[in-house]
Amino acid sequence: MSxxxxxxxxxxxxxxxxxxDRVRVWAMNLGPGEAIFFHAHQHxxxxxxPQAGRARAHDIDEEDWAHVQDAxxxxxxxxxxxxxxxxxxxxxxxxxxxxxxxxxxxxxxEESPSDVELPAESNGRGEMSRPHVVLExxxxxxxxx
Numbered sequence: 708m709s710x711x712x713x714x715x716x717x718x719x720x721x722x723x724x725x726x727x728d729r730v731r732v733w734a735m736n737l738g739p740g741e742a743i744f745f746h747a748h749q750h751x752x753x754x755x756x757p758q759a760g761r762a763r764a765h766d767i768d769e770e771d772w773a774h775v776q777d778a779x780x781x782x783x784x785x786x787x788x789x790x791x792x793x794x795x796x797x798x799x800x801x802x803x804x805x806x807x808x809x810x811x812x813x814x815x816x817e818e819s820p821s822d823v824e825l826p827a828e829s830n831g832r833g834e835m836s837r838p839h840v841v842l843e844x845x846x847x848x849x850x851x852x
Contacts, residue, residue, distance in 0.1 A: 715767075715796045716746045719811045729816035736808045737762070737801035747793040748786065750813040751821075756782040756833065760807035764837075767796040775836040778809070782833035787825040790818055 720733025721743060731750075735743055745767055756778035764774035776799070788794055801807050827839035 716744060717749050717793065719746050719748055719752070719813070724810070729814070731813040731815055733811040733813070734808050735799065735811065736806065737799070738806050739804050740801060742800035743798050745796045745798045747796040748788055748811075748813075749793045750815050751785070751787050751789075751819045752814065753783060753785050753812040754809060755812065756780070756807075756809040758807065760809065761802040762799050762807070763802060764797050764799050772800055773836070775834055777835075778833040780832070782830065784827045784829035784835065784839060786827045787819060787821050789821045789823045789825065791823055794824065 718733065720735040722734040722736060723731065724734050725732040737743060742765075757780070759780050759782075760778050762776045762778075763772035764776060765772045766774070774797075786794070827835065827837060828842050829835060829839050830844070831841040
């Protein structure tokens, strides 16, 4: 799918929860103040925070943890990576004083319907500083690119 550096993992979590020929479900388990390794998403995916949590993201080409991800319970967002390349390598740090877990559900059985990366689509149950669109339950966007 892309020519990312072989030293950057493409596994977006630290625990593989489930996998078959259509999806992979990863958990990202972070202790208080803990950060996960840099990784690069290669597949369109859904992120689900079943419990509230605050985190910051750090892109590999930036010096600070500039990107907000403050989740309320059941915060969800879908990210279209597209067919072109993997997402920019990034990592996440837990800002809470207790462990947090969120889940990454990768769609692996078919190619993305989009040629390019698209802004995330969220359910609005949290804050993100990256570009995203808030969708109401049942609302859909047309992604034919």
